Amino acid sequence: MFLSQRPSLRNAITAQLAQTMALVELPLDDLEAKVAQELAANPALEAGEEGRCPQCGRRLRRLPCPVCAHPPASADDPVVYLSTRHLRERIRSSREADDERLEAADRCSPDTLPDHIMRQIAPALDAADRPIAVYLLANLDERGFLVEAPAMSAGALQVSLDRVEAVLNVMRRADPPGIGARDIRESLLLQIESLEEEGCGHALARAILAEHWDALLRHDLPSIARGLNVSREDVEAALAFIRRNLTPYPAHVGWSEDGNRASVEAVVCCQPDAAITRFEDERGERLQIEVFTPVANWLCVAPVFKAALADCSEGDRSRWEQHVERAQRFVTGLQYRNNTMCHLLTVIAREQRRFILGGDLRPMTRADLAAQLGLHESTISRAVAHKHVALPNKQIVPLAIFFDRSLPIRKAMKLIITNESRPLADDEIAVQLAEQGHPVARRTIAKYRVAEGILPATARAIVAG
DNA sequence: CTATGGCACGGATT
DNA sequence: AATCCGTGCCATAG
Numbered sequence: 001m002f003l004s005q006r007p008s009l010r011n012a013i014t015a016q017l018a019q020t021m022a023l024v025e026l027p028l029d030d031l032e033a034k035v036a037q038e039l040a041a042n043p044a045l046e047a048g049e050e051g052r053c054p055q056c057g058r059r060l061r062r063l064p065c066p067v068c069a070h071p072p073a074s075a076d077d078p079v080v081y082l083s084t085r086h087l088r089e090r091i092r093s094s095r096e097a098d099d100e101r102l103e104a105a106d107r108c109s110p111d112t113l114p115d116h117i118m119r120q121i122a123p124a125l126d127a128a129d130r131p132i133a134v135y136l137l138a139n140l141d142e143r144g145f146l147v148e149a150p151a152m153s154a155g156a157l158q159v160s161l162d163r164v165e166a167v168l169n170v171m172r173r174a175d176p177p178g179i180g181a182r183d184i185r186e187s188l189l190l191q192i193e194s195l196e197e198e199g200c201g202h203a204l205a206r207a208i209l210a211e212h213w214d215a216l217l218r219h220d221l222p223s224i225a226r227g228l229n230v231s232r233e234d235v236e237a238a239l240a241f242i243r244r245n246l247t248p249y250p251a252h253v254g255w256s257e258d259g260n261r262a263s264v265e266a267v268v269c270c271q272p273d274a275a276i277t278r279f280e281d282e283r284g285e286r287l288q289i290e291v292f293t294p295v296a297n298w299l300c301v302a303p304v305f306k307a308a309l310a311d312c313s314e315g316d317r318s319r320w321e322q323h324v325e326r327a328q329r330f331v332t333g334l335q336y337r338n339n340t341m342c343h344l345l346t347v348i349a350r351e352q353r354r355f356i357l358g359g360d361l362r363p364m365t366r367a368d369l370a371a372q373l374g375l376h377e378s379t380i381s382r383a384v385a386h387k388h389v390a391l392p393n394k395q396i397v398p399l400a401i402f403f404d405r406s407l408p409i410r411k412a413m414k415l416i417i418t419n420e421s422r423p424l425a426d427d428e429i430a431v432q433l434a435e436q437g438h439p440v441a442r443r444t445i446a447k448y449r450v451a452e453g454i455l456p457a458t459a460r461a462i463v464a465g
Numbered sequence: 466c467t468a469t470g471g472c473a474c475g476g477a478t479t
Numbered sequence: 480a481a482t483c484c485g486t487g488c489c490a491t492a493g
Contacts, residue, residue, distance in 0.1 A: 222482085231471070366478070381479050403478090406484085425468060441486050446469060456469060458493075471490085478483070 020333040025382040035294040044323035046302035078287035078349040144179040144251030178250030205238040240453030272390040363405035423460035
């Protein structure tokens, strides 16, 4: 009908749609790269000078400051605004400050980590090799990883690479395991090897770390299962083993279980795409949402370029028009993306207020949200995918957890199992969960149990006895 | 016989 | 249209 009779218009619309959807799907890191790339490639696109909101000092260009210009509609609504990454960096630095505090707390113990290790390995080393160990230990970063390549250290010390590596190997066998690795993968491998020596290794987990690290980072469990020719559940069990027994920060072994697990998740997570913070005002405790964006607020089609279009040579015209059109599409797409993210987070914050402030998660479905926002559910999917949000408690969680109805059930299940007086069979757990308002099939309990790395009831009986 | 794990189906998600 | 996840059914181990 109308559109099919206007192929050029239809093409333009589908192109805009494709562009928009592609941008909605992008997490901040990729989006920034994309914006930079687009700016470099398209002369019609312009990133203007930045200014500041006269009231709150937020960085802006031509748009009014969203905080000051659009106060939330009702008391329950969170304050939402777009921002560049300056707050994001603030969050990161405050997290690092916390890390440092924890590390400092660790240091209050009589031993520092280097001392602790040196004491263990000194007897095993030639006197001539001890300075090498001291040098290497001094070059560990806060996670316990080597900051420079062994070859560099060898150069700095004026000794052979072989000797450095020999010392390194001794060091890596010391406690805590995983110290002196080059990266997280290597560290986890060292840790699992040390567990193997104690006879409680996990062959599959080791194979996953050794051969399928990149798939693991992508959370691509099926390809891991295929590659190693095992069932998906085996892979999940192996991951549960890794989460339980290994830490990406070997230098921080003194941490609580919670801290460790958060760290493992944090490694897999990237930087947040948005942050939710809490604050007080006269209307009580409020939530404030900050959606991070690249230069969107001051990205536009260059006015000069548009003006030049009027009197350019015929030869250049169509090429220039394409530039302008492409720039326009990009700007619109970016605005749409940011708008969608803001709306999405507004609703999430309203619905999940409890959880965000530390309470229970109330699982919602993407379809629900799509209806509330008047968007297509696939748009919600894209907006949620690959994105992470920083919560007031400084944890960075994937947006997807707000839609994961299994989370509260798993939590309840763990509670039941830790409080059980005798090992409960999956069936009995299912009954109890149902009583608590979580109707779940027995088979599902079994799956969650495996995923959490919890042994079957029969095995728990043996361990307990 | 009971508890658990494998496989496959159907609805939800991407 | 492809993929993921919860569930039911069945085989198996204890």
